[in-house]
Amino acid sequence: MKGKKLIATLLTASMLASAAAVPALADGDREDITMWFWGAEPYAQEALINLLVNPYNESQDQYNLVVEFRPSVDADIQTALAANEGPDIVYGSGPSFVMPLVEAGKLEPMDAYSEQYGWADKILTPYYESGTVNGTLYSLVNGVSTMGVFYNKKVLADNGWEVPTTIEELEAVMDAAMEKGLYASVTGNKGWQPVNENYGSLFLTHIAGPETMYKVLTGEESWENEAVIAAVTKSKEWWDKGYLAGSDYPNLNFSESLQLLSAEQSPFFIGPSIAYQWAASYFTGDIEENLGFIPFPATEQVPDTTYTLGAACTLSINANASQEHKDEAAKIIDMMMNAEFMQNMTAAWPGYWGTPLKDLSSVDTSEMPYLSQEFVKVVQSVSEAVNAGNFGYYDNVFFPSATQNRIVNIDEVWYDTVSVEDYVASIQAEFEVEFEKGLVPPIPQPAVAE
Amino acid sequence: MKAKKKINWNYFLIAPSLLISIAIILVPGIMTFVFSFTDWNGLSPNINFVGLKNFAEIFQDKVFYRAITNNVIWVIMFLTIPVCIGMLAACLLLNRKKTRSIYQVAFLIPYILAPAVNAMLWLNVIFSPIAGLFAALRNFGINLSSPLSNVKTAIYACAGVDIWHYWSYLSVIYLAALRQVPTDQVEAARIDGCSSPQLFRYIYLPNIKSTVTLMFVMITIGSFLAFDYIKLLTGGGPAHATEVLGTYAYNLAFSQMKVGKAAAAGLFISFFGLIASAVYTKLSKSEEME
Numbered sequence: 001m002k003g004k005k006l007i008a009t010l011l012t013a014s015m016l017a018s019a020a021a022v023p024a025l026a027d028g029d030r031e032d033i034t035m036w037f038w039g040a041e042p043y044a045q046e047a048l049i050n051l052l053v054n055p056y057n058e059s060q061d062q063y064n065l066v067v068e069f070r071p072s073v074d075a076d077i078q079t080a081l082a083a084n085e086g087p088d089i090v091y092g093s094g095p096s097f098v099m100p101l102v103e104a105g106k107l108e109p110m111d112a113y114s115e116q117y118g119w120a121d122k123i124l125t126p127y128y129e130s131g132t133v134n135g136t137l138y139s140l141v142n143g144v145s146t147m148g149v150f151y152n153k154k155v156l157a158d159n160g161w162e163v164p165t166t167i168e169e170l171e172a173v174m175d176a177a178m179e180k181g182l183y184a185s186v187t188g189n190k191g192w193q194p195v196n197e198n199y200g201s202l203f204l205t206h207i208a209g210p211e212t213m214y215k216v217l218t219g220e221e222s223w224e225n226e227a228v229i230a231a232v233t234k235s236k237e238w239w240d241k242g243y244l245a246g247s248d249y250p251n252l253n254f255s256e257s258l259q260l261l262s263a264e265q266s267p268f269f270i271g272p273s274i275a276y277q278w279a280a281s282y283f284t285g286d287i288e289e290n291l292g293f294i295p296f297p298a299t300e301q302v303p304d305t306t307y308t309l310g311a312a313c314t315l316s317i318n319a320n321a322s323q324e325h326k327d328e329a330a331k332i333i334d335m336m337m338n339a340e341f342m343q344n345m346t347a348a349w350p351g352y353w354g355t356p357l358k359d360l361s362s363v364d365t366s367e368m369p370y371l372s373q374e375f376v377k378v379v380q381s382v383s384e385a386v387n388a389g390n391f392g393y394y395d396n397v398f399f400p401s402a403t404q405n406r407i408v409n410i411d412e413v414w415y416d417t418v419s420v421e422d423y424v425a426s427i428q429a430e431f432e433v434e435f436e437k438g439l440v441p442p443i444p445q446p447a448v449a450e
Numbered sequence: 451m452k453a454k455k456k457i458n459w460n461y462f463l464i465a466p467s468l469l470i471s472i473a474i475i476l477v478p479g480i481m482t483f484v485f486s487f488t489d490w491n492g493l494s495p496n497i498n499f500v501g502l503k504n505f506a507e508i509f510q511d512k513v514f515y516r517a518i519t520n521n522v523i524w525v526i527m528f529l530t531i532p533v534c535i536g537m538l539a540a541c542l543l544l545n546r547k548k549t550r551s552i553y554q555v556a557f558l559i560p561y562i563l564a565p566a567v568n569a570m571l572w573l574n575v576i577f578s579p580i581a582g583l584f585a586a587l588r589n590f591g592i593n594l595s596s597p598l599s600n601v602k603t604a605i606y607a608c609a610g611v612d613i614w615h616y617w618s619y620l621s622v623i624y625l626a627a628l629r630q631v632p633t634d635q636v637e638a639a640r641i642d643g644c645s646s647p648q649l650f651r652y653i654y655l656p657n658i659k660s661t662v663t664l665m666f667v668m669i670t671i672g673s674f675l676a677f678d679y680i681k682l683l684t685g686g687g688p689a690h691a692t693e694v695l696g697t698y699a700y701n702l703a704f705s706q707m708k709v710g711k712a713a714a715a716g717l718f719i720s721f722f723g724l725i726a727s728a729v730y731t732k733l734s735k736s737e738e739m740e
Contacts, residue, residue: 075704082493100707104493190573193685247595248579250604250688256580402706415601415689 030064033328035089038313039071040352041255044277047348051341056332063328081106081318088321088329090139092314094396095130096404098139099439101316108317110137113330119337124386126309126444127356130397131316133441142336143274143312144354144382145394147202147296150269150279152261154290155182161267163292167206167299173267174243183266184243188252193408195254197395198272199235199244200407202296205308205392207231209301210446213393217443219435223428224421227301232413232420239414244270254278262287270296273382274312276351276375288370293378295385302392307382310394312352339363342379346372354379358387389447398441400434403427479720485713492709504714513690514715517698520605521722524694525673527609528616529666535613536620541650543621544628554625557618565615569682572611598684601691608692612679620665627661628654660737667730674722695719 037048048067056065070076074093080086081101090107092098101107114120114137120128123140131139149170156163156173159180164170174184189195204213208231215221216228238244245252252260254271255278261269262282269275273293283291295305315336317329335341337355339362345353346363350372360380365373385391393399395407406427412418418426434440486504490497508514539557543550560568576583577596584596597607631654639653655662677696680686686697693701695718703712 078492078704078707100491100493104491104495106493189685189687191685193687247599250599250684251573251577251579251584251596256578259580402708405701405706408705409690411687411689415691417601417689417691 030062031325032066033063033089033325033332034087035065035067035329035332036073036077036087036091037067037069038073038091038093039069040349041277041281043280044349044352045069047345051344051348052332052335056335065332081320084320086318086320088318088325089332090316090318092139092316094311094394095139095141095314095441096396096399096401098131098314098316099133099400099441102133102138103439106319107138108319108321108326110140110317110330113317113334117330117334117337119334122357122359123337124356124358124383126386126391127311129442129444130309130311131314134438139314139316140333140337141311141313141356141397142315143352144356144379145272145274145310145312146307146378146382147198147205147270147272147310147394148307148378149294149296150258150261150271150275151267151292151294152264152290153292154287155264155267158264159267163294164297166297170268170297171243174241177267178242183245183248183260184241185245185268185270186252186257186260186266187245187254187269187271188249188257189411190251190253190256192253194396196410197404197407199238199270200232200410201308201310201392201394202270203231203235204228205306206296206299206302207234210306210390210392214443214446216431217393217398217440219440223431224424229420229424232410232424235410236413236420255281258282262290272310273354273375273378274351276371276378277349278351280350280371283371291371291374293374295381304390305381305385306390306392307385308392308394309382309386309397311397312354343368346375350375354382356383358383389445391444391446393443398443400431400439400441402430402434406430482713482716482720485710486717488710489708490710490713491707492703493707500710504711507711508714513693513698516690517693517695517715518718520692520694521674521676523605524609524676525670527606527613528669528673532613532617532620533662533665533669535617537624539618539621540624540628541654543625550625554618554622557621559618560615561619563615565678566682568611568615569679572614573683577607599688601689604684604688604691608680608683611683612676615679623661623665624658627658631657660734663733663737664730667726667733670726671723674719674726695722 040048053065053067057063068087073091074097077086077090077092078101081090081104084106090101092101098107110119110131119137119140127141127144128137131137131141149164151163155161155177159176161173161176162169164173178184187195187198208216208227212221212225212227216223216225245257254275257269257271258275258278259282260266262279276293279291283289295307298304315333317326317333321329336353337357339355339357339360342353342355342357342360343363343365347368350369354375360376360383363376363380365376368376382391395404399407406423410423413420413423431440485497487499487501488497489500489503539553543553546553574582577598579585579588579596584594587594597603635653635657636649639649644652675696676694677700680692680694680697681700684692686693686701695715699712699715699719702708702715
């Protein structure tokens with residue numbers, strides 16, 4: 001009995017001691033500024049710690065930036081904010097994710113910080129405006145992402161295939177690849193079903209065309225128009241022909257797809273430019289320079305180089321944070337919104353930190369590895385295309401959440417569970433409701449074709 | 451003179467569990483019921499009463515019926531395959547007095563591993579076209595597609611993985627019940643010349659009937675709560691082929707921000723569980739009467 005009492009006393013004492021020790025362990029008297037992020041690859045997490053967290057923490061002695069990497073960050077953020085909790089810096093999987101949070105008053109207006117740090121002047125206008133709701137800024141896109149065609153130069157050269165410049169040439173190479181027993185292209189939605197939306201957005205941009213999509217997204221035209229139906233039909237045609245990795249699509253993720261591309265199992269990986277981050281794990285050493293990237297080739301409807309404007313993620317400020325924490329959160333976000341940060345991050349983590357800046361001239365790529373250099377070229381090219389008005393709309397940036405969810409479910413058409421017409425009608429039904437509620441983000445106008 | 455009132459300590463003893471049950475079961479349950487009649491998006495302070503609109507929309511949604519069908523498939527598969535395998539394994543282990551502990555531990559390994567680990571194992575070791583069993587078969591010229599990519603087979607593949615992890619749990623439960631069967635009955639039956647199937651049919655099964663019934667009910671309730679393996683293996687795809695009520699409600703709440711509608715879908719999960727519980731209560735009462 002005495003022994004039990006002694007153990008209980010010791011346990012209680014040790015608990016009290018450890019509880020008392022917690023503040024002392026929390027890096028002096030610093031307060032934590034928190035940020036939740038998605039579960040990026042280990043090398044990428046290390047890059048963010050080395051190039052954002054450590055420099056910020058060393059720059060002052062009042063606050064301690066703590067980044068938590070969470071695979072279920074979207075659901076975690078929604079749940080935490082609903083309970084008026086959550087991190088100081090709010091991660092979002094795109095501006096369309098932000099709209100309901102703004103409507104619920106969970107995010108801090110950032111106009112004052114925008115003025116303080118000059119964000120409106122330095123960020124590409126369509127990206128800046130995509131973070132506004134009724135003219136007030138609530139989020140900033142951290143990095144440009146666009147859909148394009150990654151290709152293995154060696155596979156094309158070995159087979160005597162040219163880099164395609166039109167969709168017909170692209171399809172011809174994919175047909176030839178399948179005849180040789182290769183994948184037409186490698187991609188897949190294993191573990192992340194929203195991968196489908198990449199192809200929905202891609203065909204809406206390049207088959208329906210930016211002009212039509214502008215009219216659709218501004219309510220001027222219905223989704224049930226011939227151009228949108230043609231775009232969805234084209235995606236189905238690609239699916240049926242096995243252009244999207246054939247029956248392996250549900251069993252591959254982007255990392256494995258890039259692995260197959262590097263192993264010369266396919267000429268192409270058609271996907272978002274953020275995929276450079278996975279390519280960095282497989283295109284290494286002698287084969288590093290085998291990887292090439294081109295914008296999606298010309299189609300009859302969209303002959304000029306045109307990019308689907310996508311976002312890696314958005315950054316916002318929690319409305320429930322204290323004023324001091326809000327100010328620090330804005331300061332940290334601003335650290336990520338400059339060319340020097342993009343340069344350093346891209347060198348260590350290619351593909352994710354293509355900061356949407358108007359002026360990227362100061363980004364020095366001379367010391368960067370090959371893949372990082374290539375990614376910077378893509379971002380610069382996107383920047384030029386945006387300035388020329390040659391862009392389309394990625395659903396996670398410009399579509400409200402329920403409409404975006406319908407795009408994610410485009411595989412209903414691919415697997416013949418819904419007809420193209422019924423599918424498009426279902427998008428229209430969701431969009432109408434969200435449009436009336438004012439949930440559609442600002443839609444930048446593309447260049448008008450002559 | 452008033453008699454001194456006796457303190458009933460039962461109320462104090464039951465209070466903690468009652469309070470916890472009220473806080474984390476009853477209150478959220480009532481909230482789910484109330485929210486199912488609203489258009490709440492999970493975040494907004496503006497909550498509007500929409501009557502039966504959520505239910506009407508759900509009843510018009512083909513995916514909802516797909517989800518219910520898949521849940522029923524799940525129930526049927528789980529009430530047969532793991533029950534048979536678990537019972538067979540338990541019967542075989544019953545007479546292996548020295549080695550059954552080792553077998554039980556070995557069988558239980560999938561059950562004690564986290565669902566995320568099991569799902570990753572199957573995705574990468576079995577279904578992967580790069581490094582899995584299907585990739586190895588391709589190298590031998592057997593070009594099989596993963597069952598997860600086919601809308602007709604995906605639900606069975608998901609259930610197969612879950613059954614692989616679950617059957618050993620049933621086996622352990624059944625073995626524990628079989629070991630409680632009075633040995634005098636077993637010995638008497640053997641002396642009377644009962645064969646093994648007869649022994650099982652007339653001695654063991656009647657004695658473990660209450661355990662088997664309880665597990666049937668638990669399996670049925672659990673099958674309508676199915677979520678983790680489907681979320682991890684297919685996310686409800688391809689094209690909703692593996693959608694169950696759990697993933698359907700999750701998708702409504704977290705992808706479409708329609709928490710009101712998700713609450714309505716959640717009520718159906720509870721409804722089916724409630725039916726199973728009522729059946730169990732009825733069966734238990736009949737057993738007591740006997």
